[in-house]
Amino acid sequence: MQWTGLNELREKFLSFFESKGCLRLPSFSLVPKDDNSLLLINSGMAPMKKYFTGEITPPRKRVTTCQKCIRTPDIERVGITARHGTFFEMLGNFSFGDYFKREATAWAWEFFTEVLEMPVDKLYVSIYQDDDEAYKIWTEEVGVDPSHMVRLGKEDNFWEHGSGPCGPCSEIYFDRGEDKGCGSPDCGVGCECDRFVEVWNLVFTQFENDGNGNYTPLDHPNIDTGMGLERLACVMQGVDNLFLVDTIQNIMKHISQITGVEYGKDEKSDISLRVITDHIRSTTFMIGDGVMPSNEGKGYVLRRLLRRAARHGRLLGYKEPFLYKVCDTVIKENLTAYPELKEKEEFITKVIKVEEESFAKTIDQGLRMLNAIMDxxxxxxxxxxxxxxxxxxxxxxxxxxxxxxxxxxxxxxxxxxxxxxxxxxxxxxDARKNAGADAWISEATDLTDVAKTDFVGYSELSCDSTVLAIVRDGERVDSVNEGESAVIVLDKTPFYAESGGQVGDTGVLESGNFTADVDDTTKDPSGNIYFHACTVTCGSVSVGSKVSSTVDSERRADITRNHTAAHLLQAALRDVLGNHVQQAGQLVTDSYFRFDFTHFEAMTAKELIEVENLVNKKIFEAIEVKTQEMPIEEAKNLGAMALFGEKYGDVVRVVSADDFSIEFCGGTHAKNTSNLGLFKIRQEGSVAAGVRRIEALTGNGVLNYINNTNAAIMGVCSALKISNPKAVVEGAQKAEILIKGQQKEISELNSKLAVAQLSELFAGTEVENGVRIVTSQVDNANADVLRTMCERAKDSAPKVVIVLAAVNDGKVTFAAACGKEALALGANAGKIVKAVAQAAGGNGGGKPDMAMAGAKEPEKVEFALSTVKDTVYSMLK
Structure with a gap:
């Protein structure tokens, strides 16, 4: 048995099964497609469940894959033991009603003994205790020594999950030697010790379980095999755990190099190194498949892994963000099998860095709180x-x-x-809930008998329709009358239903004396039934009635302009900022649109102008906007941009403006970029770590923006008494100079006033216990005057402790200061002003030499000032 690297093992496995007529498929995304039962793909067969059930026809009856997987139930054990990990690759070969036990067992044995040259005497096979057929095939046809065969019960060697397809399985074990065993005389396959390692599981799906323990043979049995690539690499490389496998060890070495902590020197630091190594593998692949950090679902798993890894970096004594630096090693070690990671390297690195930096801002405060609890x-x-x-x-x-x-x-x-x-x-x-059509549909409303809505709105803005259903207050009704609101379902509609960030259409339904305003259009979760939220303005309508459906064409035109502009904006952002820019969300309305995108710092004024000019350039070029339906692979070959992490069917709708912008999109669009008129960015800002938002306008929105801006400028001109708008900047600058001059004059007058008043305040006070205490309520003074008086007092009188108060609009302001000699004796202005303010129903504080505070009970000011002397004397040394 020869030492074999992990990447070489993967290729040997896939090539071997290709030679057996299996189609090699690339790993499916970690994000499940059309499967709500899983948060993340956790096994090799998970993405192919619909092939096994027959819902989808597989591309070939024989398939082989190496599937990337994430499992997190044992996340707390990751690092503590060397066995557990959250990311792994699962090698598999599958038969969908084609080959069965004979081929699966023979090929598995051939791969192990001939391709990998594993010693036969080290291999053991377990079978389900009642599977005599498998026993006979293994021993008589494959040639396994009966002494190396083990029968195990249903718990170990029968695969089933409730009702549905199920069957017995065979597992192949590798004997690592007596030195790895527990020493028990009955130690063997199935023992909990580390000697016998289960490497490959061959599931023979040959029965249908009705859920009551009754098993019926399938007409077309299937094969589902799974073998952990990392576990196989451990065997082939003669190492004890996955963290010592070549590619994973190289990732750990990079972490050790950054943190200065060597693996194998200390168990506590070893735990942290294992945690970081595992989690950076998981997070790199998750982000590569479109998962973004968040507080829910897949994003929460990602955030949890990143923050757990960052915390273990701190346990190693490394407080700076560093996980993002390890990404290049993860990508390099997996480049042969996953070249797409290299294409997304810049994006993956930036997402991790931003998340690390975000966590670093708060982790110390949180850890201090936790440490106090633990102490x-x-x-x-x-x-x-x-x-x-x-x-x-x-x-x-x-x-x-x-x-x-x-x-x-x-x-x-x-x-x-x-x-x-x-x-x-x-x-x-509750804050997000609106009055959309879906708000009037109860979860209990049964629409299963309603036919799918035929949407014709891409090409038509009006059509004749039949009312299929009416829902009022969550209940289906036969009719709806004038003044009432309801959801109307039509057999055919030109109204676009809210989807992909584009708002739903509005318009009217009419028939004879019946008229209803369509206030919004949405659709059910399947996307098959369109809900028209209507208010009946005249007459009544019943289920089965014929109506004329007409979209508000002007509003639709404004929406299409903004949606096309969103596509041009994304292309321009990628051109100006880089290819890491990906859509992270959007809202397209008739008045404006907002576009969220991945970027990691505020855009500069220069970048915003560049983007705006580039979009307008494409508008002026009057490019035809084409919409086509095509196979997804053809769309990808065209370079069409897909929404990051989104799922698409075999046929997709592609919207393009030459080769400048090509995107998958189901929305409505302008026919030509010139229809947009003009494009204007209204604002740019942050919505989340690593996500920016642009709000922008087109067409009528730009005209309204110009008119409103012009009105504001004219208003400023009027206020500044300027007739020429061109002089508004000069006028504002002159006003600013005038205001600054007046503020300076006021400040100088306040200083003079303070000096004049100070001499009066000092009169009648004496130095006692080494300090001179001065207190007073100052009439017609604001906070600035009090501060100035206190500053002057402490600078001119080293022994002074001064506390002043002023009342304005029912609110009290206190100011306190201590001279140098008073400070030396123990006086503290921050503590003094806090005590005084609390006596008047307030609070505050500051530095020992100067402090301010506020209070809410002006009637207690005199009492509060009377407490100053006792407070000061209690501090003095």
Whole structure:
């Protein structure tokens, strides 16, 4: 058996099964397609479930893959043991009603013994205890020594998940030697020790389970095999765990180089190195497949992994962001199998760096809070409120909080945390909820008998329709009358339903004396049934009625202009900022559009002008905007931009403006870029870490913007008494100079006033206990006057402790200061002003030599000032 690198093993496996007539498919995305049962792909067969069920015809009946997978149930164990990891690759060969047990077993044995040259005496095979057919094939046809065969029960060697296809399985084990065993005389396959490693699982899907324990043979049995690439590499490289495999070890070495911590020297640091190594592999691949950090779903898994890795970097004594630097090694080690990672390297690196920097801003505060809790021996359980604060304020995922506290034996009130989280989400949902058509459809509303809506709105803005259903207040009704609001479902509609960020159409439905305003259009989750939110303005309409459906053409034209402009904007952003720019969301309305995109710093004024000019250039070039439906592979060959991480069918709709902008899109668009008229960026800003937002206008929106801007300029001219708008800047500058001069004059007068008043305040005071205490309420003074008086007092009188108060509009302002000699004796202005303010229902503080405070009870000012002397004397040395 020869040492073999991980990348070479992958290629040997795939090539071998190609030689057996299997179609090599690339790894599917980690993001499941049309499968809500999984958050992330966690096995080799998961992306191919519909091939096995027959819902989708496979590209060939024999397939082989190396599938990237993420599993997180044991995330707390990752690093603590050398066995657990969240990212792995699963080698597999599959038969969809083609070859079966004989071929699967023979090829597995051939691959192990002939291709990889594994010693036969080190290989063992387990079968389901009742699968005599498999036993006979393994021993009589494949040639496995019966002494190396083991029968195991249903729990170990029968694959099933409730009702559906199921069947027995055979597992191939590798004997690592007696020195790896437990020493027990009955140690063998199935023992929990490290001697016998299960490497390959061959599932023979040959039965249908009705859910009641009744098994019916399938007409066309299937083969589903799975073998962990990293585990196979451990065997072939003679190492004890996946972190010592060549490609993974190279990633760890890079981490050691950055942090200055060597693997194998200390168990605690080894745990951290393993955590970081595993998590940077997972996160690099997840971002490469379009997952972005967030607080829900896949994004939460990503954020949790990144923050867990960042925390372990700090445990190694490295506080600077560094995970992003390791990305290039992860990509380089996986380049042969996943070249697409290289194309996205800049983007992946930036996402990780931004997330690290974001976490770094709050992690120290959060850790201080956690450390204080852990240092308090009386605390046995962290409250749900504190856990929520750590999550909401400091960005600590609840799982990270639990993990850190568990190291000290402290529990977390997770139930209360979840309650608070639900309350927050409900507030967010309530804030977002609008009066759209879907708000009038109850989850209990049964529309299963309603036919799919025929959408004709790409080419027509009006058509004749039949009313299929009416829903009022969540209930289906037969008719709706004047003055009532309802959702109307039509068999055929020109109204575009809200989708892809584009708002739904509005317009009218008419028939005889019946008229209804269509206020919005949405559709059901399947996208098959269109909901027209209507207000009946005249007459009534019933199910089965014929109506004329007409879209508001002017509004639709404004929407299409903005949607086409969003496409041109994305192309321009990529041209000016770089190819890392990806759409992260959009909203297209008739009045404006907003476009969210991945970028990691504010755009400069120069960049904004460049982007704006480039879009307008394409508008002036009057480019024809083409819309075509084509096979997805053809669209990709054209270079069409897809929404990052989005799923598409075999046939896609592509919208293009020459080769400047080519995108997958189901929205409505202008016929020519010249229809947009003009393009104007209204504003640019941040919406999340690594995500920027541009709001922009076209056509009538630009005209309105120009008119409103012009009106504002004329208003400024009027206020400045300027007749020529061109002179508005000069007029504003003159006004600024005048205001600054007046402010300077006011400041000088305040200083003079302060000096004049100080001599009066000092009169009648004496130095006692080494300090001169001066207190007073100053009439007609603001905070600036009080501050100036205190500054002058402490600078001119080293022994002074002065506290002044002023009341304006029912609010109290206190100012306090201490001279140098008073400070030396222990006086502290910050503490003094805080005590005084608290006596008048307020609070505040500041530096020992100068401090300010506020209070809400002006009637207590005299009493508050009377407490100054006792407060000061209590401080003196």
């Amino acid at each position: 308090n021996n009386a605390v046995k359980t962290l409250s749900g409120e504190d856990a929520f604060k750590l999550n909401d304020t400091y960005g600590f995922p609840i799982d990270l909080t639990r993990e850190i506290l568990s190291e000290k034996g402290i529990k977390v009130d997770v139930d209360r945390f979840q309650e608070l989280l639900k309350e927050q989400k409900k507030r967010s949902r």
